[in-house]
Amino acid sequence: xxxxxxxxxxxxxxxxxxxxxxxxxxxxxxxxxxxxxxxxxxxxxxxxxxxxxxxxxxxxxxxxxxxxxxxxxxxxxxxxxxxxxxxxxxxxxxxxxxxxxxxxx
Amino acid sequence: xxxxxxxxxxxxxxxxxxxxxxxxxxxxxxxxxxxxxxxxxxxxxxxxxxxxxxxxxxxxxxxxxxxxxxxxxxxxxxxxxxxxxxxxxxxxxxxxxxxxxxxxxxxxxxxxxxxxxxxxxxxxxxxxxxxxxxxxxxxxxxxxxxxxxxxxxxxxxxxxxxxxxxxxxxxxxxxxxxxxxxxxxxxxxxxxxxxxxxxxxxxxxxxxxxxxxxxxxxxxxxxxxxxxxxxxxxxxxxxxxxxxxxxxxxxxxxxxxxxxxxxxxxxxxxxxxxxxxxxxxxxxxxxxxxxxxxxxxxxxxxxxxxxxxxxxxxxxxxxxxxxxxxxxxxxxxxxxxxxxxxxxxxxxxxxxxxxxxxxxxxxxxxxxxxxxxxxxxxxxxxxxxxxxxxxxxxxxxx
Numbered sequence: 297x298x299x300x301x302x303x304x305x306x307x308x309x310x311x312x313x314x315x316x317x318x319x320x321x322x323x324x325x326x327x328x329x330x331x332x333x334x335x336x337x338x339x340x341x342x343x344x345x346x347x348x349x350x351x352x353x354x355x356x357x358x359x360x361x362x363x364x365x366x367x368x369x370x371x372x373x374x375x376x377x378x379x380x381x382x383x384x385x386x387x388x389x390x391x392x393x394x395x396x397x398x399x400x401x
Numbered sequence: 402x403x404x405x406x407x408x409x410x411x412x413x414x415x416x417x418x419x420x421x422x423x424x425x426x427x428x429x430x431x432x433x434x435x436x437x438x439x440x441x442x443x444x445x446x447x448x449x450x451x452x453x454x455x456x457x458x459x460x461x462x463x464x465x466x467x468x469x470x471x472x473x474x475x476x477x478x479x480x481x482x483x484x485x486x487x488x489x490x491x492x493x494x495x496x497x498x499x500x501x502x503x504x505x506x507x508x509x510x511x512x513x514x515x516x517x518x519x520x521x522x523x524x525x526x527x528x529x530x531x532x533x534x535x536x537x538x539x540x541x542x543x544x545x546x547x548x549x550x551x552x553x554x555x556x557x558x559x560x561x562x563x564x565x566x567x568x569x570x571x572x573x574x575x576x577x578x579x580x581x582x583x584x585x586x587x588x589x590x591x592x593x594x595x596x597x598x599x600x601x602x603x604x605x606x607x608x609x610x611x612x613x614x615x616x617x618x619x620x621x622x623x624x625x626x627x628x629x630x631x632x633x634x635x636x637x638x639x640x641x642x643x644x645x646x647x648x649x650x651x652x653x654x655x656x657x658x659x660x661x662x663x664x665x666x667x668x669x670x671x672x673x674x675x676x677x678x679x680x681x682x683x684x685x686x687x688x689x690x691x692x693x694x695x696x697x698x699x700x701x702x703x704x705x706x707x708x709x710x711x712x713x714x715x716x717x718x719x720x721x722x723x724x725x726x727x728x729x730x731x732x733x734x735x736x737x738x739x740x741x742x743x744x745x746x747x748x749x750x751x752x753x754x755x756x757x758x759x760x761x762x763x764x765x766x767x768x769x770x771x772x773x774x775x776x777x778x779x780x781x782x783x784x785x786x787x788x789x790x791x792x793x794x795x796x797x798x799x
Contacts, residue, residue: 302412306412306714309717312718313721315721316720319724319725320759334449334456334578335452336521337574338452339518340518340521340523341510341585341587342512343456343457344457344495345449345450345579346450346453346454346646348443348446348743348744350584350745350753351507351508351585351746352497352508353746354745354746359508360453360581361649362457362461362645362646
């Protein structure tokens with residue numbers, strides 16, 4: 297009886313681990329599943345969006361650095377950690393250093 | 402074989418203290434699930450961004466004055482097309498407009514209709530045509546906020562010297578289209594020019610060129626379009642290409658500060674509870690258990706091994722559950738109440754499919770973090786107790 301109860305726990309943990317492994321190993325990703333649609337969209341709009349903003353009204357740079365000005369809202373700080381812009385929770389791009397990536401001549 | 406039997410008693414320990422096991426597993430899930438979900442969203446955006454780089458133009462040409470972007474005259478398209486190596490030049494308008502009674506910000510993108518494929522899987526409804534009517538394709542979030550459907554008529558929301566017209570919604574972006582469609586109004590170049598009342602300007606020129614000629618062409622474009630007008634005003638251009646975007650992308654990997662800090666903070670604060678459960682609240686039980694095991698002849702290393710096995714199993718259960726919860730949260734529930742933390746502007750219940758990618762590395766790191774949290778609380782207590790004579794341990798444990 298004792299062995300079967302232990303076996304049940306081990307089996308349950310094994311099943312959970314296998315399910316988690318499957319989720320990660322199959323590359324469970326919305327992005328993969330909708331790749332053709334993403335390609336069509338990007339090709340139609342000429343390449344748009346390259347960051348975590350869904351429109352450039354808060355920070356054009358985080359929407360798409362190719363079209364955005366290098367403006368930056370003020371930074372908030374998290375105690376004991378580095379600074380964090382309130383609009384850049386998942387900041388994918390470093391804040392611009394004041395100069396565009398390619399400033400022209 | 403003896404060690405296997407000792408390990409199996411680790412399983413028994415889980416069963417003997419069910420509430421301790423459940424509480425520890427719940428703490429691990431609470432700490433790791435939001436962390437994994439956040440990393441998943443970040444990974445999804447990263448993949449879609451990479452698609453935006455690869456499927457976009459080879460070069461983006463915008464005007465520069467006072468260190469800021471300015472539009473490019475449409476006449477520049479002809480000048481650009483004459484440069485050697487250029488395959489195609491497409492003018493594009495990207496701008497912001499307020500729409501609706503609540504003045505929602507819409508991102509207007511105008512492209513020549515001939516550059517948009519006739520069949521578009523990313524739109525429910527139709528694509529705009531090369532007509533004089535204002536035909537619009539609207540993003541999912543914007544359509545939901547303005548209650549727009551295919552066929553809806555939109556009263557004039559712009560001003561134009563030649564007069565304003567009612568616009569028609571001919572399509573709504575599919576929820577599964579990339580994230581940046583959320584607040585988009587996609588229309589023909591002429592319609593976009595009408596909406597902004599800018600008939601002779603494009604915000605950028607998309608230049609498609611022969612492979613390998615990008616750098617040379619970028620330099621040629623800067624030389625060709627740079628000019629000083631008769632009144633002395635200076636016009637420069639900014640040319641950015643795939644390499645610049647890819648370089649930014651590489652730097653971006655090291656700058657996910659916000660995401661990591663926020664979730665590490667959460668993980669550590671919940672982790673403290675885990676340690677309390679495994680070491681503090683369950684301390685008396687554990688001391689009693691160790692005292693009894695020592696009395697019946699268990700060695701310290703065997704007790705520690707039993708403890709490590711118990712911790713490992715709890716970690717495995719907690720981390721696996723956290724992965725499954727994160728996956729359900731993102732896939733089935735579309736990142737409700739978490740996607741808007743990572744993608745500002747999305748509603749708490751997003752009307753677009755939130756991209757995500759659960760990759761092995763963060764999952765393995767999360768598992769390691771969970772193991773450290775679970776075992777660090779109990780291992781030291783167990784070792785200290787195991788080193789004390791059993792009689793005094795049992796006396797102090799009551």
